Amino acid sequence: MTLAGALGIVRATNAALDEVSRVSVVTPTLSPPSDGFENYLLVGSDSRASADPADEDFESMGAEEANPGMRADTLIVIRVDTKNNSVSTMSVPRDLRVMMADNGRFAKVNSAYQRGADVLVRTLQGALNIPIHHYVEMDFAGFKDIVDAVGGVRICVDRASRDKATGFFLGKRGCKMQNGAQALSYARSRHFEEKIDGRWQVDGTGDVGRGDRQRYFMSVLVKQAVRYLAENPMKASGILSSFSSAVAVDDGLDLIDLARKLRPLANGASLSVALPVSSDMISGSFVFTLNNESKPVLDYFAGLGPLPTTPSN
Numbered sequence: 456m457t458l459a460g461a462l463g464i465v466r467a468t469n470a471a472l473d474e475v476s477r478v479s480v481v482t483p484t485l486s487p488p489s490d491g492f493e494n495y496l497l498v499g500s501d502s503r504a505s506a507d508p509a510d511e512d513f514e515s516m517g518a519e520e521a522n523p524g525m526r527a528d529t530l531i532v533i534r535v536d537t538k539n540n541s542v543s544t545m546s547v548p549r550d551l552r553v554m555m556a557d558n559g560r561f562a563k564v565n566s567a568y569q570r571g572a573d574v575l576v577r578t579l580q581g582a583l584n585i586p587i588h589h590y591v592e593m594d595f596a597g598f599k600d601i602v603d604a605v606g607g608v609r610i611c612v613d614r615a616s617r618d619k620a621t622g623f624f625l626g627k628r629g630c631k632m633q634n635g636a637q638a639l640s641y642a643r644s645r646h647f648e649e650k651i652d653g654r655w656q657v658d659g660t661g662d663v664g665r666g667d668r669q670r671y672f673m674s675v676l677v678k679q680a681v682r683y684l685a686e687n688p689m690k691a692s693g694i695l696s697s698f699s700s701a702v703a704v705d706d707g708l709d710l711i712d713l714a715r716k717l718r719p720l721a722n723g724a725s726l727s728v729a730l731p732v733s734s735d736m737i738s739g740s741f742v743f744t745l746n747n748e749s750k751p752v753l754d755y756f757a758g759l760g761p762l763p764t765t766p767s768n
Contacts, residue, residue, distance in 0.1 A: 474696075475710060476703035478590060481572040485705060486586030489758050491538050494585060495713070496576060497673070498568065498592045499529025499642075528595075528643065529669050530564065532585070534756050535716045542717060542725040544673070545756060546666025548732060552742040553582035563742060582745075585757040589713075590705040597701025598642065599635030601676065604697035605683040607632040608675045610641050615650035623647075642672040662743060663729065670727045674720050681721040728752055728763060 486494075530547040549565035556577035557570055567578040576587050602608055611630035617623060623640035625631055633641065645665055647658040658664050684691055704710065719725045731748035734741065745753075754760030 474699040477706050478572050478592060478703045479706055481576055481590045482706040484573045484576045484580075484587075485590065485707075486580065486588050488588065489586055491536065492758050493535045493537060493588045493716075494756060495533040495535070495589045495591055496579065496587045497529070497531040497533060498572070498575070498590070499531075499598065499669070500568070500592060500594045528565070530579075531666075531670060531673065532579075532583075532587075532756055533717070537716075540716070540719065542719040543728050543755075543762070544670050544720075544725060545728045545730050545752065546663075546670055547579065547583070547730060548662035548666060548743045550662050550741060550743050551582075551732065552735075552737065552744050553578055556581055563740075583753050583756070585753055589708045591708070591713075592703045593701055595639060595643075597697075598639050598676075600697040600701050601680070601694075602633070602635035602638045604694045605676075605680045607634050608638050608672070608679045609633075610638060610672070610675065613649070617648050617655070618644035618646050619648075620644075620646045638672065638676075642669050644668060661734070663732065667727070667729070674723075674725065674727075677717060677720040678723075681718070726762070728755070 528549060530549060532545045532547065534543045534545070536542070547564060549563065551564045552561055553564045553567070554561050555567055555570065555574065557574045564575075564578065564582070567575040572590060572592065576590060579585075580587055609630050610625070610633045612625050612628060614628045616625050618640065621640035621643050623637070623644055645662075647664060647668070648655045649658060650656075660667070680694065684694060730752055731746050732743040733746040735744055736742070751760055751763050755762055
């Protein structure tokens, strides 16, 4: 690569990073630095405000008029150990019952996002008793644009799988490259089915299984992005533009520093940790609640204990 080309990439990188939106309201609610680790809250928003009727998945996503407001469809806590550079991820079920930080009432955690990113962070810090040091928000359209910008992602399934609600379908065991809309239909799946002994059967793990699929999706997206950038350095500006238009972060987050710290996600060295929960029906609504087994997991993400001995995968 020529010097001029390298300088062009640097300029394009800086320009793209300058365009990243900042969620200033959340900054005062974030925790002060912790010794030896950092927690990043990754929020996938299901706002339909940017939904395009021309998109192939518009029918399954729906329009803003039919699905108003903002909901936190994906909540993932990413723990970076700043001493050994390891990375662990933990999904928080959107149906987890918690106390809202602004009014003291109990509700599903995804509704906290409707009350503001600052309320969501305060709610999670209080309910899980863990610090949140940084905030990263991404919308549905953002997921799709990033996947398409890096040439798609390779999704693997153990057997034929589908979700008729989102449109996801892989007709046999194996792996297949998926474009942005297809990959999102996998990550959003709440009615996941697998073909077992010739019959379609609903995945019984519910939101927990959905969290596992979301962490897997995030991992393969990061791997593909790193690989694509290494093979196509001159296309870095396009990828970064897709990224910068898709995310919003807190005022103090350095995206270059974050990318460096998340490299273990790309090489498969990260750990995916399940948050132990129990299911319940409260006032006619299905919810998850934390159980006694959640304490060692949450202690780890709070910097109060060692890594649990049985990560989910």
